[in-house]
Amino acid sequence: MVASANEAPARPRARRIVLVCALTLLPVLLAAALWVGVRGLLARGELAQAQSVAATLQNEIVTGDETAAGVSYTRLAGHAAEAAQLTSDPVWRLAETVPVFGRNLAVVRQLAAGVDDVARQSIQPLTEVAGSVTPASLAPVDGAVNVEPLVQAQPAVAAATSALLATEQRLAGIEGAGLLPPVRDALGQVQGMAARAADSLSAVNSAVQLLPAMVGADGPRNYLVLFQNPAELRSTGGLSGALAVVHAESGRLELAQQAGATELPIFDSPVLPLPPETLALYRDRTGRYVGDVNLTPNFALSAELAREMWNRRFGVQVDGVLAIDPVALSYLLAATGPVTLPSGDVLTADNAVQLLLTGVYERYSVPLQQDAFFAAAAASVFEVVSAGRFSTGGMLAALQRAGAEHRVLLWSAHPEEQAVLSTTSLGGGLPVSDAHTTRFGVYLNDATGAKMDTFLRVQVGAAKRVCREDGRPTYAVEVTLTNTAPADAAATLPESITGDGSFGVPRGNVKTLVTVYGAPGLQNLGVARDGAVVGYHPTTDSAYPAGATYPVSSLDVELAPGQSTALSFGWLGVDEAPELVVTEITPAIHLENKKIVGNFCESAVLC
Known part of the structure; x- marks a missing residue:
């Protein structure tokens, strides 16, 4: 087809129009790109400065330097x-419409x-109460904790926490796939x-909201x-021997009563109904003897x-239950310094574990003397801590x-408090x-009927691999136990440590019930001991x-x-x-993390 005389100049004119438009827009696009690039670099510098200042500010808030x-x-x-x-001007927002970039x-x-939201909505309220709520301000003075600053700070801390959680959830929802490496x-x-x-x-907010009532600000506890x-x-x-x-009242703490486990009877039947799963795993003794209430995790x-x-x-219905062990006590002693006993x-922080876990049994063979x-x-x-004679920074770290x-656990009989504690x-x-x-969860219960777990070394590790063609993951939880007692333990260790064999365990031996909880939804594949498949008790338990x-x-x-x-x-x-993959473990005395290396897919219970 031959173009007419009127059509011939149309294409050159069209090309000229496109060229003129391109030449006109190119500087604009280059300027926009330069604008966005420069502002991006400036924003990056501002965020880096903010991160640096935030680290300093955190320490100042904790120390109360208002x-x-x-x-x-x-x-x-x-x-x-x-x-x-x-990063929010119109040019930047327009550039966000560019594909990919x-x-x-x-x-x-x-x-x-x-x-910016965190700074305005969370950090600002915290700086306003930084001077009134510090670890030092919460230390007991003459046995009493001044809870009024906590009460005054409750609204600000709650608002800051709510705002931070909302921002964290928004940020967590941003998908990183497909982003440029620096942005990702x-x-x-x-x-x-x-x-x-x-x-x-969230932990600070829980403490601020709960502590006043728990130390008796609203009535005795x-x-x-x-x-x-x-x-x-x-x-x-x-x-719990x-x-x-x-007793807590108006912030004042007093040691009201003490008793040994031997002063409580072994009840004929569980004092409260036990879940069927607890009965199947740990038997009714869990509900009959105070020393066995924590057979369950x-x-x-x-x-x-x-x-x-x-x-x-x-005849005393307590408001809550606190559990602590000598290892935790040794951490507290690092903050208080040495404490002289009536004996x-x-x-000290260095000898507390040895003295309380073995020394007392070597020295005293009569349970009542041990309890005393x-x-x-x-x-x-308690006298030293309640008097506030400790380093506040050291106590917080402990x-x-x-x-x-x-090593420290806490339960409240007040439902609104327990609802918070249960999430921590x-x-x-x-x-x-x-x-x-x-x-x-890896949980250990002594079956020796003695104090031999001082010599039990525990190593625990867990890992995930894909061992199956269908791509479903396989997990291995490995637990290595070692009895480090001397070879002549039966002859050289006192019976108060080794036991007398009445539970069927020879003196010097250590017998342990090892119970591992898989995550809900996982399928049990079995247990191997030293590479060979062994019998075990597969069951379930519930929160x-x-x-x-x-x-x-x-x-x-x-x-x-x-x-x-x-x-x-x-x-x-x-x-x-x-x-x-993470394991939560019974806080034994000698506990180590164990790294699983190599491909465990050939394990006797996994292949």
Whole structure:
């Protein structure tokens, strides 16, 4: 087809129009790209400055330096606001519509806005109460805690926590797949920082909301304290051989009563109805003897049983139950310094575990004498702590460490308080898995009937592999136990430590019930011991008082002095499973993390 004379110039004119438009728009596009690029670099610098100032501000808030915290907050807020402003102008928002690259800009804007929200809505309220609520201000003075600053701070801390949790959830919902590496890395850093900050502030908020009432600000309270002895292991730590009641009223703490486990009877039947799963796993003795209430790892159940036993024996219905062990006590002694006991012994951070777990049994063979020593030690330490004679920073660090290791547990008889405690590490519940982590529980109960777990070394590890063609993940939880007692333990150790063999265990041997809880939804694959498949007790248990059902594997292990054994518990998971695997473990005396290396798919219970 031949073009007419009128059509011939049309295409050149069209090309000229396109060229003119392109030449006109190109500077605009280049200017926009330069604008976005420069502002992006500036925003990155502001966020880096904000992160640096935030670390300083955190320390100033914790130490209660209100003046310095105010200055740091002003700097932080300025950097955060500037970063948000740099990434939210119309040119930036228009650039977000560019395919592929635009999504990266949108994420940068969301990160800057998130940091700005945290500064304005969470950090600012905290700086305003920094001077009135500090670890030092909460230290007892002459046996009393001044809770008024906590009461005044409750609204600000609650608002800051709520805002931070909302921001953390928004940031957690940003998907990192497909982002440029620098943006993806920045997203991961901010998400991680927000998650850690949310966890920490939630814990602080729980303490601020609960502590005033729990120390008697709204009326008198009584708490039963269980001193767990990990020389004779129980799931939550150890047999409770010594007990005490602490009375709290208007912030003042007093040691009201002490008793040994031998002063409470072994009841004819459980003092409260036991869940059928508890009966199947740990038998009715869990509900009959105070030293066995924590055979179950459900601390809420243990606490309710101990509370009822104390009430039946002494007629006092306590408001809560606290459990602590000598290892945690040694952490507290690092903050208080040495404490002299009525016996003349000096209890220190270095000797507390040895003296309370073996020394007392070597010195005294009569249970009542042992109980009297424990009571005197507890009273002496309580006197020092309640008087506030300790380093506040050291005490805070000690409590944090003990809580993280599950060596301090707390239950409240008041439902609204228990609802909060049950979500924390202090609650002593079964492990809770989430979208990021699969959690297992490894619980140890002594079956020797003695104090030989001082010589039990425990190594625990867990890992995930894909061993099947269908892609379902396989998990291995490995537990290695070693009896480190001397070869002549039967002859050289006192009967108060080795036992007299009345439970069928030769003196010097250590017998342990090992129980592993898989995450809900996992399938039990069996147990191998030293590479060979062995019999075990497969069953289930549930969170208490209500909750998910957990698959459970359990078996007894008896070791002679010097003997060691390796147990491997196998589990089959679902299709989609997080990579991170964590174990929560009975806080034994000698506990080590064990890294599983190599491909365990050839294991006897997994192949």
